[in-house]
Amino acid sequence: MRFFNQINLQTPESVELEFTLAGIGNRSFALIIDYIIFGLTILLVWVLSAFLAFQLVPNLIDDGFLNRLAQWIWAVQSLTTFAIYVGYFVVLETLWQGQTPGKKWTKIRVICDNGKPERLPQAILRALLRPVDDLLFMGVFFIIFTQQEKRLGDMVAGTIVVQEETSMLTQVEISTEAEDLAVKLRIEAEIDNLLPEDFATIRDxxxxxxxxxxxYQHQLSxxxxxxxxxxILLDSVPEGYSNSQFLEAAYLAYQQDEIIN
Amino acid sequence: MKPLSVGNVVSAGLRIYRDNFKQYFKLAFLGYLWILVPVYGWAKYSAMMGMIARLAYQEVTEQPETTRDAQRHVKPKMWDFLVAGILVGLILFVAIIPFSIIIGLVGVMAGFIFDQNSAIGMVAGVLLIIVALLLFVFGLLWLISRLFLVELPLAVEENVTATSTIKRSWNLTKGSVGRIQLIVLIGFLISLPILLVTNIASLIFQTLIGAGLENAPSLAAIGTILYLLLAFAGGALMIPFWQAIKGVIYYDLRLRREGMDIDLKK
Incomplete structure (x- = not known):
């Protein structure tokens, strides 16, 4: 659709790949989710270490110094916080090939400019420049106003963020009556006349x-x-069946036809 | 086209706002000025806001309209827009009263528990107030979401009145409150940077006007008018963004709730 930026990539095998760029909406949404998870994780670490400190160390201050054990807990907590802060995006984007929980949820993915999956170097560069992009919302402006929707991190790392093709996996509920009717339709009607697009519309x-x-369901059906x-060259919708049962049957008959051919 | 994801609704809305900025901003600015005229101006204002949303909707449906065409549809319904707006205000007002009474009661109860001076009582009282307030906020957000699209059916569809447009918004948004809330949240976050820039710009202008006035105090009247215009321009800036988002939500919900795009003869 013309409201979303498209990008064409040519692989070395000269296969043309078309992607829809993620767009500011999806990217902000993903970021909100990631920052919430990120924030909660850090909060959990802090609460846990505070809890440990109070349980294990009755006197936090010994002779004017912080207790040794408390120091250790504090050190571990600081290191963990640092690791989460630095590692969240880098580790997840590397392991999940350009995705984080937020990006998974919003169905977007980071890929390299040449269409290859994002790897460690790109993830590090993107993460390094994230604070700069967050500063004064610079990233937002870059994403809104550049053709390839690249924030500074994307420019430096040579990455783009694209939408994933969503496959509709929702099951279609078929009534038993429709199953009977499907058998009849395959014999009595020209199911072959249905084009793949027609089938897609019925499934939709x-x-x-x-x-x-x-x-509207009634009108549509x-x-x-x-x-x-x-x-399918039928004189009338078979008697005793509702419109939606008829559509279910056509859906089923077409599917079975495809399997046989 | 298939129903849109939450993020894509915002992206599409922003895109339409950006691509038609001049046209929409002009309408929003003029509409804003109309507020100064009582009653007639208010109706005019509501109609013009509806018109921006209509223009955005026509963009998503790939049937772009000129301002003049949109005006022909919207102008005769000017008073319906005003009445619909007043009705929405009344609904919200009426809904808030019982809520407020409940909150008040909870407050009294909490005060009673506080009185007993026990730690548990304190915590329970505070929790009770927090829960009640959260319920209030969520209830209100829910109601606002259900009435979010009131302008759209009136601006777009034929044979819709001030009351039936409210019913249409109610039916379309059923089951989509969370989706609408998310869209508004994301839209709000994206509008923050824009607000930041325009606020800075407005501050600079204000300082300039102020400095100009100090040099020429006799021009105070002109200075005041300039201030006012600036305030209106600032207000008119974000309106088209939200109207465009509403237009896209309305389109998306018509796909979801009416299956508008499902047809074998394409």
């Missing part, structure tokens, strides 16, 4: 119908059933 409806308001009936 069946997957999304639960969220659609009832009156009537319209679609009528259209399908014309395409």
């Amino acid at each position: 409806f069946l997957q999304r119908r639960k969220n659609i308001m009832l009156e 009537r319209k679609l059933a009528e259209q399908v009936r014309e395409i």
